[in-house]
Amino acid sequence: MDIGWFVVLSAFIFAIGAAGVLTRRSPLVILLCLELMLNAGNLALIAFSRMLGNQDGQVFALIVMVVAACEVVIGLGIIVAMYRRRLPIDVDQMNELRG
Amino acid sequence: MNPTGYGWLVLAFPLAGMLVVSLGWRVLPGRAAGWIASAAIGGAFASSIGMLLQLLDKPEESRSLVGTAYTYADTAGFRADLSILVDPLSVFMCLVVSGVSFLIHLYSLGYMTSDEGFARFFSYLNFFVFSMLLLILAANFVLLIVGWAFVGAASYLLISFWYRRSTATGAGIKAFVINVIGDVGLVIGTFLLFDGTGALDYAGVFAEAESAFGRNDGELVAACVMLLLGAFAKSAQVPLHTWLPDAMEGPTPVSALIHAATMVTAGVYLIARMHPLFELAPAAADVGAVVGAVTMLIAATIALAVTDLKRVIAYSTMSQIGYMIMGVSVAAYGAGLFHLMTHAFFKALLFMGAGSVIGAMGGVQSLDRMGGFRKAMPFTFVTFTIGALALAGFPLFSGFFSKDEILAFTLNRGGGYAVLAVVGYLAAALTAFYAFRMVFRVFFGAPVPEARELEEGHIAHADPANPATGEKEDTGVGFPGPEHHVAEKEPSMKAAMAPLALLAIVAGAMGIPGVTDTLEHFLEPTFEDSRFRETHPSEGEEWLGLIVGGAICLLGIAVAAVMYLRRPGSTARLRARLAPVHTFLENKWYFDELLTGLFVRPTAAFGRFGRTAIESVFVQGVLVGGAVSIVRAGTSFARAIQTGELRAYAFLLVAGFSGLVLYFLIVSI
Amino acid sequence: MLFEQILFFVAGLGALAGALGVVLIRNPFYSVLSLVVHLVALAVLFLLLRADFIAAAQVVVYAGAVMVLYVFVVAYVGGSDEPLGPEGGALGRIGPLFALLLLVELTIAIVGSSLTALDSTGPEVSAAFGSPGEIGRLLLTKFLLPFEAASFLLLLAAVGAVVLARKRRGLEEPEEAPGAVAVSDVVHEGGAG
Numbered sequence: 001m002d003i004g005w006f007v008v009l010s011a012f013i014f015a016i017g018a019a020g021v022l023t024r025r026s027p028l029v030i031l032l033c034l035e036l037m038l039n040a041g042n043l044a045l046i047a048f049s050r051m052l053g054n055q056d057g058q059v060f061a062l063i064v065m066v067v068a069a070c071e072v073v074i075g076l077g078i079i080v081a082m083y084r085r086r087l088p089i090d091v092d093q094m095n096e097l098r099g
Numbered sequence: 100m101n102p103t104g105y106g107w108l109v110l111a112f113p114l115a116g117m118l119v120v121s122l123g124w125r126v127l128p129g130r131a132a133g134w135i136a137s138a139a140i141g142g143a144f145a146s147s148i149g150m151l152l153q154l155l156d157k158p159e160e161s162r163s164l165v166g167t168a169y170t171y172a173d174t175a176g177f178r179a180d181l182s183i184l185v186d187p188l189s190v191f192m193c194l195v196v197s198g199v200s201f202l203i204h205l206y207s208l209g210y211m212t213s214d215e216g217f218a219r220f221f222s223y224l225n226f227f228v229f230s231m232l233l234l235i236l237a238a239n240f241v242l243l244i245v246g247w248a249f250v251g252a253a254s255y256l257l258i259s260f261w262y263r264r265s266t267a268t269g270a271g272i273k274a275f276v277i278n279v280i281g282d283v284g285l286v287i288g289t290f291l292l293f294d295g296t297g298a299l300d301y302a303g304v305f306a307e308a309e310s311a312f313g314r315n316d317g318e319l320v321a322a323c324v325m326l327l328l329g330a331f332a333k334s335a336q337v338p339l340h341t342w343l344p345d346a347m348e349g350p351t352p353v354s355a356l357i358h359a360a361t362m363v364t365a366g367v368y369l370i371a372r373m374h375p376l377f378e379l380a381p382a383a384a385d386v387g388a389v390v391g392a393v394t395m396l397i398a399a400t401i402a403l404a405v406t407d408l409k410r411v412i413a414y415s416t417m418s419q420i421g422y423m424i425m426g427v428s429v430a431a432y433g434a435g436l437f438h439l440m441t442h443a444f445f446k447a448l449l450f451m452g453a454g455s456v457i458g459a460m461g462g463v464q465s466l467d468r469m470g471g472f473r474k475a476m477p478f479t480f481v482t483f484t485i486g487a488l489a490l491a492g493f494p495l496f497s498g499f500f501s502k503d504e505i506l507a508f509t510l511n512r513g514g515g516y517a518v519l520a521v522v523g524y525l526a527a528a529l530t531a532f533y534a535f536r537m538v539f540r541v542f543f544g545a546p547v548p549e550a551r552e553l554e555e556g557h558i559a560h561a562d563p564a565n566p567a568t569g570e571k572e573d574t575g576v577g578f579p580g581p582e583h584h585v586a587e588k589e590p591s592m593k594a595a596m597a598p599l600a601l602l603a604i605v606a607g608a609m610g611i612p613g614v615t616d617t618l619e620h621f622l623e624p625t626f627e628d629s630r631f632r633e634t635h636p637s638e639g640e641e642w643l644g645l646i647v648g649g650a651i652c653l654l655g656i657a658v659a660a661v662m663y664l665r666r667p668g669s670t671a672r673l674r675a676r677l678a679p680v681h682t683f684l685e686n687k688w689y690f691d692e693l694l695t696g697l698f699v700r701p702t703a704a705f706g707r708f709g710r711t712a713i714e715s716v717f718v719q720g721v722l723v724g725g726a727v728s729i730v731r732a733g734t735s736f737a738r739a740i741q742t743g744e745l746r747a748y749a750f751l752l753v754a755g756f757s758g759l760v761l762y763f764l765i766v767s768i
Numbered sequence: 769m770l771f772e773q774i775l776f777f778v779a780g781l782g783a784l785a786g787a788l789g790v791v792l793i794r795n796p797f798y799s800v801l802s803l804v805v806h807l808v809a810l811a812v813l814f815l816l817l818r819a820d821f822i823a824a825a826q827v828v829v830y831a832g833a834v835m836v837l838y839v840f841v842v843a844y845v846g847g848s849d850e851p852l853g854p855e856g857g858a859l860g861r862i863g864p865l866f867a868l869l870l871l872v873e874l875t876i877a878i879v880g881s882s883l884t885a886l887d888s889t890g891p892e893v894s895a896a897f898g899s900p901g902e903i904g905r906l907l908l909t910k911f912l913l914p915f916e917a918a919s920f921l922l923l924l925a926a927v928g929a930v931v932l933a934r935k936r937r938g939l940e941e942p943e944e945a946p947g948a949v950a951v952s953d954v955v956h957e958g959g960a961g
Contacts, residue, residue, distance in 0.1 A: 001776045004886035006817065007878050010781050013787050013806075015871035015893045020791035021749050021864025028796050028842060031802050035834075038785050039810055042822075050817045051883075054892040055902055058819050059911050062903065065825060066918045069834050070925035076841045077932035091745045098743025750863055757870045764877055 006047035014040035038068045102185040103166025105150035112142035113229035122220035136221035137204035144197040162624040184238035188625040192235040193754030199360040200228045202595040207352040209589030213580030227253035239300035240289040251278035258349040263577030270345035277342045283334020288325030305375045323383030334366030336394045347409040358445035367423040382634045387428035393422030399529035404684035430631035431508035433619035438501035445489035448599040454485035458583035461561035471546030475553035482600045489603040491531035494649040497607035507644030511636035531655025534559040539663035612641035782809030807831040827892045
């Protein structure tokens, strides 16, 4: 397959992920959609790495995976903490930064 | 030391005196401030004499020296130095100014003794003398303007010396504002001259003037008229004269110094100094002559009617300066300056005598309340009368020779100038009359209570009050002191008045036509480039003029004597018969009202309009308020974005990102 | 070639289906499962692109560890079905529109790009392309700094997680074990007696 197809596919996944972030109410699902976007980025990176015949893109993708893992850890930690304090797990009701 | 060295000394002494007195008045004991200041002016006078002697040593051709201390600016065709010019004219003026100032300082030692602002007075006086000498000695227009402005400032300080009197401060402001108008004229004139000739120093301007401007060139006439504006403001000529009578609010020594001998003569000096330019632009010179003549007459008529003693003398000054301005405008330089000198002597003397009389009256200045001081104040009577005789032009006194010489010159020029000369003779008649109006009303007639008290040996005491409005005052700082001083009791006042009386009598000897022409000869080097050098009346014509003048003077004195001595009350009857005329004269030809209506009211109205319409509405409302509301709107818009909702932020992120990508897409197409 | 094409389409469809599932399914638990499907499909795509090691890491680390973590949290928090209906008002409706706009822009950018290499299947690469050995060598030589930084980041994340997951508020004194006696009490009383 042409490399271009892979990149177009990654654009689709990225757009779907963005739509999900803007649409869903539960922070858990929003984090999941964030994962989608990150994976789309990974796919694009790998595709370009193949295109250039260079493995730098793959290492980049590996590091992105590490970052995604860390971010998930912290995000889930926050959600757990929120749950413990009996706060509603609902993005629309979290607006204390209003000002 | 060469003449310019003495010239710098002449400037240094009063400056040093002013600094010492103004900085150290707290530590100086008693009346030392006065002695130091007087010594400083004495030093200036001595240096002037040194300057004179050194100048006389030189041959006549090289009697014009310039000494430069410091080049202030020298760039791109503009050169301004701190330089002084020592030539016969400036030496003459320095001698007159420093000599008369020294005597007035002595007078003030006695007159201002009990005033709380004694030291302040003397520092101001020294500052004034310094500024006047700077003006006289300047060798270029820049320094001239500096001295001119300083003199204006000094006169403001001195006129409103008794600063807690509202009439005094008002008079000071009036004088300053009118002087500033003159300053503007002077500066514009200088600029026009610089524009034409490219030089700022006298030598340069005069040398280039002939080639840069043609005869009666529009620009040159405009420049000279602007210079005249400055001269008229400083010398109190119509229509910029309204400040002079009000300036009598200042203490009498101030009136003697500034408004008799020195500041008001600055205009005469200016025209004399700029004579090459005025001769090249006869139209401007004619303006000067006409204004001088008109002022001469108007002032003389007003002096017939006013009742405040000092104001009569003030109008007399205005009138005599009119003579001088007319004189130097018709190129009678020697005569005009001769009259300047004699006038300085007898006018200062008159003011000093008036100060003595006012002291005897306990501060009252109105002629209506004075009378019969002849026996109580013999010294004052004699000196005052000598001054009045000189003013009237009594034969053989100094005023006789100087005033009538001007009129002879004017007549000799012929044409329209003959009319001016006739006006001059008419004014001379009026002068003689009002001079002796003063003498007879103050010293003759039945003695008033104050005179009787003085005869018994003590000065009358009145509650301190404003002589013009009658408001109550106290005698602290800012008001006159508690005691009044008369010449008979103060040795320093006598020491000042006596030399002036002597000079008022004998100074005429310097200009007896056909016999001596000391002054004229001395001033020749300055004026030898005048094209009117050879046009002076013959000896016979001059003597004829003198005889006519003398006759007129005697006639005037005789009429005054008859009206006041032989038939007392005749003046009251005359006043009643000519009531409208008298009111017109007493209100000073309504000049004050005219100028107030023309300039003061519209300016005040414009100021009010500015405050309400421009300031409140535009500046406060639109500019300030507008800026505030724009900031408020901006911040509330920025606040609207901070909703605190996660979804909104995410949306903004995505929207912004897609916008960015769109931009790059478009750019790459 | 044909095999690869078929595999691409299958894996691509699977990835898209998984992504749509994540976004559209209401129950968060099922969303997580949908993401797992998506991740595995993506791993297949990586294999097609000769990124062997990355594909393996994707399955083992991402799908294996991170998603398991997610499942645990979802089970703990107990995400219920989100209610249907308008979500978050106006923003919820136009959000997808902007995502669509983004998609269109990106597609235009890619399709209209002047990178001709996009139309090829890439240059010939050695057999060791994408192998763990190669990746490892790169990690320890050329990309040593990012490698160390990433490990530091992992440390930070671990510490952050511990702090976030503490039972009570902030740092407090540790509970006293029952029966424990403070030394000070003993010494004090001993002195008196």
